[in-house]
Amino acid sequence: MGIIKKIRKNLSSAFNKIFKRGKLHRIGIYGPPNAGKTTLANRIVRDFTGDVVGSVSDIPHETRRAHRREGVTIESNGSSITLDIVDTPGLATKIDFQDFMAKGLSEDESRRRAKEATEGVIEAVRWLEDLEGVILVMDATEDPFTQVNVTVIGNMEARNLPLLIVANKIDLDDSMPSRIKSAFPQHPMVPISALTGDNIDVMYDKIAEHFG
Amino acid sequence: MISMKGIQMDLISSDKLERLSSVEKIRMILDSVEDGKIIVLERGLTPQEETKLIEATMTKITPGEFAGIEIESYPGAVHQSWFDKLRKKPVDRARLTVIGPADQLKMLKRDRDVISAMVSAR
Numbered sequence: 001m002g003i004i005k006k007i008r009k010n011l012s013s014a015f016n017k018i019f020k021r022g023k024l025h026r027i028g029i030y031g032p033p034n035a036g037k038t039t040l041a042n043r044i045v046r047d048f049t050g051d052v053v054g055s056v057s058d059i060p061h062e063t064r065r066a067h068r069r070e071g072v073t074i075e076s077n078g079s080s081i082t083l084d085i086v087d088t089p090g091l092a093t094k095i096d097f098q099d100f101m102a103k104g105l106s107e108d109e110s111r112r113r114a115k116e117a118t119e120g121v122i123e124a125v126r127w128l129e130d131l132e133g134v135i136l137v138m139d140a141t142e143d144p145f146t147q148v149n150v151t152v153i154g155n156m157e158a159r160n161l162p163l164l165i166v167a168n169k170i171d172l173d174d175s176m177p178s179r180i181k182s183a184f185p186q187h188p189m190v191p192i193s194a195l196t197g198d199n200i201d202v203m204y205d206k207i208a209e210h211f212g
Numbered sequence: 213m214i215s216m217k218g219i220q221m222d223l224i225s226s227d228k229l230e231r232l233s234s235v236e237k238i239r240m241i242l243d244s245v246e247d248g249k250i251i252v253l254e255r256g257l258t259p260q261e262e263t264k265l266i267e268a269t270m271t272k273i274t275p276g277e278f279a280g281i282e283i284e285s286y287p288g289a290v291h292q293s294w295f296d297k298l299r300k301k302p303v304d305r306a307r308l309t310v311i312g313p314a315d316q317l318k319m320l321k322r323d324r325d326v327i328s329a330m331v332s333a334r
Contacts, residue, residue, distance in 0.1 A: 093266055094280030094314035095273055111275045118270040125267045145322045147283045151266065154259030183324075 025211050026068075026084040028127055031137035032148045033060035033090030036168040040137055040194035041087035045069050047200070053087045059103045061113060063089045064120035066127055076204040081212045088127055089120030091148040128155055133162040133211045140167040140175035140191065144183040153184060164210050165189040166203060171196045219250060219316065219331055226255035234261050238268050245281050245313050246272065248334055256285045256309035282317040284327050285309035 029037045041053040053067050066088045073082045095117045100110035128134075136152050138144050156163040165184060167177035170191045177191035190206045192199045222244060229237060237257065242265075244251050257265060262283075269281050286307040310317070310327060313334075321328040 091266065092280070093269055093283055095270075096279040096314065097275040114273070114275050118273050121270045122267050125263050128263060143322070145324075147262070147285065150285065151259055151262040155263060158259050 025081070025132045026086065026130065027133045027135060027207075027211055028086045028088055028131040029135045029137060030088055030091060030124065030128075030152050032139070032142075032146060033092055034058070035090070035137040035139045035142075036194045037090065037137045038063050038087050040135070040166065040168065040192075041067070041069070041085060043194045043197065043200060044074070044085060045072055047204075048072050048074055053085070059100065059105070059113075061090055061092075061095070061100075061117035061120065063087060064113070064116040065089065066120075066123050074204055074207055076201070076208040079208050079212065081208045083207075083211065086127055086131065088124040089117070091124055091152065092117075092121055093147060095121070128152075131161070133164075135164050135166055135207070137166045137168050137194075138180050140169050140177045140180060141172050144180045149184075153187065162210050163187050164206055166194075167191040168194050170198055217333065219248065219333060221250045221252065223252045224254060229253060229255055234258075234264060237261060238265050241265060241311055242268055242272060242281075245311060246278060248313055248316065250310065250312040250317060250331055253309040253311070256307050278313070280314045281311055282314050282319060282329075283309065283311045284319050284322055284329070286322075286325060286327065 029041050031037050038054045038056050042056070045051050045053050049069075049072060051069075053069055054063055056062060066086055068084060068086045070084045071082055072085050073080050095114050097107075097110040097114035100113050101107060105113065134152060134156055136149065138149060153163060165180060165187050167175070167180045167189055169175050170177055171193035175191075177189070181189050188206060188210060190199065190203045192203050194200075224240075232240065238261065241251055265281075265283070272278055273280050308327075310329060312331065316332055316334060318330045318332070319327065320330055
């Protein structure tokens with residue numbers, strides 16, 4: 001693309017930002033399985049609408065269909081932003097039915113869950129193209145250098161879309177949110193516990209600031 | 213004749229990757245990995261190709277036969293020049309990438325410049 005075309009595109013994007021502030025933003029909650037995406041989605045939706053999005057479980061791939069909650073108005077520091085929030089199935093490059101059997105599910109149930117989980121990953125990947133921003137949830141007790149994280153971040157950067165990294169599970173003793181910050185220093189990161197609500201107000205400030 | 217059991221490893225040059233379309237790259241990777249090979253790409257996939265690879269991998273997963281892939285690459289350089297930032301040029305993340313069958317390739321450790329992995333026979 002020529003420089004003039006790029007400048008024109010950037011000016012158009014700036015114009016849209018200025019004059020379309022009332023526009024509803026569709027934000028996806030992404031991350032690997034068991035990072036706490038649905039717990040976070042439930043926390044946000046419950047705090048501002050009193051409802052929940054989906055069920056949570058210790059067994060990976062509990063969320064196997066994307067769930068969209070429309071028109072969630074997040075109020076923070078006197079300002080507000082209205083978002084469509086899409087809770088997506090955990091992204092993964094491998095799904096072994098034996099992992100579900102190890103969690104106590106029967107073989108038939110494990111095979112069925114594995115098949116549904118593959119469909120869920122495909123759905124999550126396809127949603128990426130229809131979003132205006134992403135909240136990427138990482139488990140702060142795990143190594144942040146996973147391909148899923150790198151892929152989601154790369155896609156957002158390639159499309160110049162806003163990304164907020166949430167370092168979840170800071171209520172656990174072995175959490176190290178600083179490791180996430182040093183792994184991806186180019187993006188804003190907020191440490192929280194979606195389960196206990198620790199630091200959740202700071203996250204709402206960041207959401208309003210970043211996606212507004 | 214000496215018979216040798218082992219795991220085939222294909223190291224693909226950046227020149228070859230540049231000549232392939234996205235569809236061809238993904239087809240080559242999945243065909244090789246399904247055959248139990250380890251693939252090393254000198255220059256990795258674009259983020260869009262990575263998501264397409266994840267999507268294609270999911271369609272291939274068959275319980276008890278193929279559990280998916282293990283894929284790891286170095287995180288790309290995060291520093292952009294002021295001119296690239298002005299032009300909103302995306303960060304180039306395509307760096308060396310290792311891909312293999314999930315039941316044979318296990319990543320031990322990865323940081324910005326080192327990938328440590330264990331390969332086992334089926």
